Amino acid sequence: MSLRIVVCVKYVPDASGDRAFTEDLTTDRESVDGLLSELDEYAVEQALRIAAEADDAEVTVVTVGPEDAEDAVRKALQMGADKGVHVEDDDLHGTDALGTSLVLAVAIEKAGYDLVVCGMASTDGVMGVLPALLAERLRVPQVTLLSEVAVADGTVTGRRDGDAASEQLSAALPAVVSVTDQSGEARYPSFKGIMAAKKKPVETWDLEDLDIEADTVGLAGAWSAVEDATARPPRTAGEIVTDEGEGGKQLAGYLAEHKFI
Amino acid sequence: MAEVLVFVDHVDGSVRKPTLELLTLARRIGDPVALHLGAGAAEAAPVLAEYGAVRVLTADAPEFGDYLVAPQVDAVQAAVAAVSPAAVLFPSSSDGKEIAARLALRLESGLITDAVDLTAGDDGPVATQSVFAAGFTTRSRITRGTPVITVKPNSTSPEAAPAAGTVEQLEVTFGELATGTKVVSRTPRASTGRPELTEAAIVVSGGRGVNGAENFALIEALADSLGAAVGASRAAVDAGWYPHASQVGQTGKTVSPQLYVAAGISGAIQHRAGMQTSKTIVAVNKDAEAPIFELVDFGVVGDLFTVVPALTDEVKNRKG
Ligand SMILES: Cc1cc2nc3c(=O)[nH]c(=O)nc-3n(C[C@H](O)[C@H](O)[C@H](O)COP(=O)(O)OP(=O)(O)OC[C@H]3O[C@@H](n4cnc5c(N)ncnc54)[C@H](O)[C@@H]3O)c2cc1C
Numbered sequence: 001m002s003l004r005i006v007v008c009v010k011y012v013p014d015a016s017g018d019r020a021f022t023e024d025l026t027t028d029r030e031s032v033d034g035l036l037s038e039l040d041e042y043a044v045e046q047a048l049r050i051a052a053e054a055d056d057a058e059v060t061v062v063t064v065g066p067e068d069a070e071d072a073v074r075k076a077l078q079m080g081a082d083k084g085v086h087v088e089d090d091d092l093h094g095t096d097a098l099g100t101s102l103v104l105a106v107a108i109e110k111a112g113y114d115l116v117v118c119g120m121a122s123t124d125g126v127m128g129v130l131p132a133l134l135a136e137r138l139r140v141p142q143v144t145l146l147s148e149v150a151v152a153d154g155t156v157t158g159r160r161d162g163d164a165a166s167e168q169l170s171a172a173l174p175a176v177v178s179v180t181d182q183s184g185e186a187r188y189p190s191f192k193g194i195m196a197a198k199k200k201p202v203e204t205w206d207l208e209d210l211d212i213e214a215d216t217v218g219l220a221g222a223w224s225a226v227e228d229a230t231a232r233p234p235r236t237a238g239e240i241v242t243d244e245g246e247g248g249k250q251l252a253g254y255l256a257e258h259k260f261i
Numbered sequence: 262m263a264e265v266l267v268f269v270d271h272v273d274g275s276v277r278k279p280t281l282e283l284l285t286l287a288r289r290i291g292d293p294v295a296l297h298l299g300a301g302a303a304e305a306a307p308v309l310a311e312y313g314a315v316r317v318l319t320a321d322a323p324e325f326g327d328y329l330v331a332p333q334v335d336a337v338q339a340a341v342a343a344v345s346p347a348a349v350l351f352p353s354s355s356d357g358k359e360i361a362a363r364l365a366l367r368l369e370s371g372l373i374t375d376a377v378d379l380t381a382g383d384d385g386p387v388a389t390q391s392v393f394a395a396g397f398t399t400r401s402r403i404t405r406g407t408p409v410i411t412v413k414p415n416s417t418s419p420e421a422a423p424a425a426g427t428v429e430q431l432e433v434t435f436g437e438l439a440t441g442t443k444v445v446s447r448t449p450r451a452s453t454g455r456p457e458l459t460e461a462a463i464v465v466s467g468g469r470g471v472n473g474a475e476n477f478a479l480i481e482a483l484a485d486s487l488g489a490a491v492g493a494s495r496a497a498v499d500a501g502w503y504p505h506a507s508q509v510g511q512t513g514k515t516v517s518p519q520l521y522v523a524a525g526i527s528g529a530i531q532h533r534a535g536m537q538t539s540k541t542i543v544a545v546n547k548d549a550e551a552p553i554f555e556l557v558d559f560g561v562v563g564d565l566f567t568v569v570p571a572l573t574d575e576v577k578n579r580k581g
């Protein structure tokens with residue numbers, strides 16, 4: 001039987017750019033170039049690995065995001081995923097995590113799945129809650145924050161390295177998984193992969209296709225609101241010395257002066 | 262006065278510091294009611310009371326240890342039904358965030374994660390967050406339902422404020438989702454004998470410049486002379502020189518100590534994301550152009566293999 005894997009990927013502003021807010025206090029997705037969230041490359045990688053080990057598997061990439069977000073889907077297709085779904089609708093602007101989880105859950109069900117693979121967190125919002133929210137919405141087990149993952153005989157297993165302990169987890173499919181950046185280096189698209197991706201199908205769905213009321217998502221449908229956003233004042237330039245034999249002593253002097261010693 | 266539900270993070274009844282910070286913050290909004298799940302409520306209760314818990318709700322069941330996250334969601338949901346709190350606060354641990362998120366969905370309430378401060382507002386609690394690698398500070402509010410908020414460690418200093426801390430048993434019925442993900446085995450993280458990274462007043466971190474696992478002894482010696490925790494950049498972790506549990510940055514721990522010492526770390530945006538809010542930052546790096554120097558209060562351009570041992574010796578001398 002075929003294993004249907006859905007990978008959730010997010011298109012995010014490049015972290016090395018000057019990320020900012022727009023006037024309505026949502027993330028500015030125009031001023032900084034976007035890309036496939038680096039942490040979701042690990043999700044694509046693990047999905048492809050699991051698919052390669054299965055007898056017969058299909059990997060579908062899903063993203064919820066603005067027009068340009070299709071770039072994130074294309075990159076995943078170049079890496080080797082089979083097909084893509086891009087959920088795009090003007091009414092989605094400003095959707096919070098709870099709303100995004102609704103849209104993704106409906107899209108994942110429509111696409112059909114046995115296993116959902118997510119990244120550990122998006123590099124812009126960094127909430128790391130979407131996988132848990134998806135599990136709750138889809139009413140399937142969450143097997144999250146894995147540094148190691150494997151699927152065999154309808155069961156997903158993996159290792160979760162928590163704050164206090166490392167846990168070995170196991171759940172029956174269907175399930176939602178998220179993987180960390182410790183799960184294994186993501187592959188680069190090959191030239192062949194880049195060429196092949198051009199012919200791979202990407203469907204675009206809007207809220208109507210998903211039967212979702214516009215007022216349940218977007219900025220107006222969000223259950224939390226940003227009141228203000230202030231740029232952090234740049235740290236005032238400190239004192240820099242060049243070590244000419246006394247650097248360690250000088251630093252100790254500074255620490256003593258500030259009562260750290 | 263309204264009650265605020267506080268989720269207790271503990272290891273067999275030994276309450277972790279972020280929970281005491283949560284109780285301290287909760288008192289700004291209402292009377293804290295602590296929720297202790299699993300074993301050890303008897304040991305935890307006096308500590309929770311000392312930091313302001315008017316009541317301690319407790320439930321113990323094998324499900325809490327045998328399955329991931331979902332049993333806790335059932336329990337907090339039961340606690341919310343019993344208490345009708347003005348807000349529910351969680352520590353921003355991996356488990357804390359996931360439980361909070363699923364709870365918010367069930368309550369049809371708004372969710373705020375990784376707050377670094379919390380104040381009472383006219384329309385409910387106002388949470389301060391540090392976003393885009395600490396480049397911005399935002400203030401947010403929940404606009405629907407019972408506010409569910411997770412708070413980062415070190416967001417405030419715990420202040421004692423003794424309260425009754427009456428222990429009450431909470432009835433929990435587990436739903437069908439509770440037993441979905443089995444915890445097959447659990448290996449407690451070995452103690453380093455040093456302060457907890459996220460809780461330490463001083464953190465000394467080493468990066469690629471340390472150039473080898475064996476050289477981390479230099480970083481550890483400096484840390485020990487200062488009574489500090491040891492951190493590492495991802496480059497050092499990926500090279501296998503130091504465990505991932507010590508990684509500072511976007512995909513590691515966020516630290517906000519009084520003093521952060523960076524040795525052989527360039528200061529990439531993802532590293533800054535985890536340490537930029539430190540009160541004082543000092544660095545040793547042989548490249549005068551390294552971006553870490555834009556952040557420092559005091560920087561030494563030099564070779565860490567000479568500067569760090571000299572610093573350690575001088576710290577020991579001064580401490581006598
Ligand atoms: C999605 C994503 C998430 C990431 N998450 C994290 C994260 O959580 N934490 C993190 O740290 N990084 C993270 N990174 C990686 C980050 O981008 C950098 O690659 C990393 O922080 C670099 O580590 P470094 O400063 O130790 O190494 P380098 O950038 O190589 O810097 C080494 C520095 O050491 C100096 N040096 C060398 N030898 C000496 C010497 N003898 N004495 C003094 N100085 C010396 C050099 O001048 C240089 O400045 C992430 C990246 C991505 C894409």
Ligand SMILES: Nc1ncnc2c1ncn2[C@@H]1O[C@H](COP(=O)(O)O)[C@@H](O)[C@H]1O
Nearest residue numbers: 008009064118119121122127128129130
């Ligand atoms: N808009 C989105 N579209 C598709 N997947 C997403 C989206 N937002 C988040 N995800 C997935 O959920 C994970 C966690 O995101 P977050 O909870 O936002 O930090 C990411 O690594 C993605 O796998």
